[in-house]
Amino acid sequence: MTIKIYSDYKRYAVSEMKDRAQSFYNDLKRRRSVRDFSDEMVERSIIEDCIRTAGTAPSGANLQPWQFVAVSNPKIKMEIRKAAEKEEHAFYHGRASGEWLDDLKSFATNEHKPFLESAPWLIGIFEKRYGLTEEGGKKKHYYVSESVGIATGMLITAIHNAGLVCLTHTPSPMKFLNQILERPVNEKPFLLLVVGYPAEGVKVPDNQRKVLNEIVTFI
Ligand code: IYR
Numbered sequence: 001m002t003i004k005i006y007s008d009y010k011r012y013a014v015s016e017m018k019d020r021a022q023s024f025y026n027d028l029k030r031r032r033s034v035r036d037f038s039d040e041m042v043e044r045s046i047i048e049d050c051i052r053t054a055g056t057a058p059s060g061a062n063l064q065p066w067q068f069v070a071v072s073n074p075k076i077k078m079e080i081r082k083a084a085e086k087e088e089h090a091f092y093h094g095r096a097s098g099e100w101l102d103d104l105k106s107f108a109t110n111e112h113k114p115f116l117e118s119a120p121w122l123i124g125i126f127e128k129r130y131g132l133t134e135e136g137g138k139k140k141h142y143y144v145s146e147s148v149g150i151a152t153g154m155l156i157t158a159i160h161n162a163g164l165v166c167l168t169h170t171p172s173p174m175k176f177l178n179q180i181l182e183r184p185v186n187e188k189p190f191l192l193l194v195v196g197y198p199a200e201g202v203k204v205p206d207n208q209r210k211v212l213n214e215i216v217t218f219i
Pocket of ligand 1: 088104111172
C-alpha cells in the first residue's frame with residue numbers, strides 16, 4: 001500500500017467548530033427509532049449513498065468486513081417477515097426472560113412485525129467473520145463486530161441525515177437471513193435495518209436520553 005498526503009482534511013476556525021458540533025448534535029438528537037412505516041417508496045440512489053457513507057467507516061486492518069443487502073422486493077420482504085415473526089413468537093412466548101419482557105414493556109412491542117413488509121427498504125447487515133481467498137482459503141479479519149457496529153452507526157446517521165427514519169431490528173436468532181438473502185457461511189447477520197418514511201402521526205415512547213454527566217467522566 002502506498003501512502004499519500006491527507007489533502008481532504010478540513011480545519012475549521014474554533015468558532016465554526018463550536019457551531020458545527022452543536023448543530024450536528026441538535027440535528028442528531030431528533031433521531032428516533034420508529035416502528036410504524038409508511039409504504040411510500042424511497043429512491044434506490046438515496047439508499048446507495050447512505051450505504052456508501054457506511055462503507056467509509058474505519059475497520060480492523062481496513063478489511064471492511066461488512067456486507068449490506070438492500071431489499072425492496074416485496075416477495076423477499078414477505079419471506080423475511082414470516083421468518084422473523086416465527087422467531088419473535090418464540091421470543092415473546094417463552095424464550096425471553098421475565099426481566100427482559102419487563103424492560104420492553106414501554107415499547108409495546110410484540111411478535112407482529114408488519115413494518116417488515118410496509119417499509120420500502122430492509123437492509124440486511126452482515127459481518128464477514130473471515131474473508132474467502134480466491135483459492136477458497138480463509139482470510140483472517142480483525143475487530144469484526146466493532147467495525148460493523150461503527151459502519152452501522154454511520155449508516156443510521158446517514159439515513160437520518162437524508163430525512164428518512166429507521167429501526168434497528170434484531171430478530172433472534174437471525175440465521176434465516178443467510179438463507180433468504182443467499183449469503184455464504186462466512187457472513188453472520190448483524191442486524192436488519194428497516195428504512196423508510198414514518199407512518200402518518202407515528203408515535204414513539206417518551207423516553208429520555210442520559211445527560212452528559214451520566215455518560216462521561218473527564219479526568
Ligand atoms: N427482537 C424483539 C425484542 C426486542 C428486544 C430489544 I433489547 C429491543 O430493544 C426491542 C425489541 C423485537 O424486535 O420485538
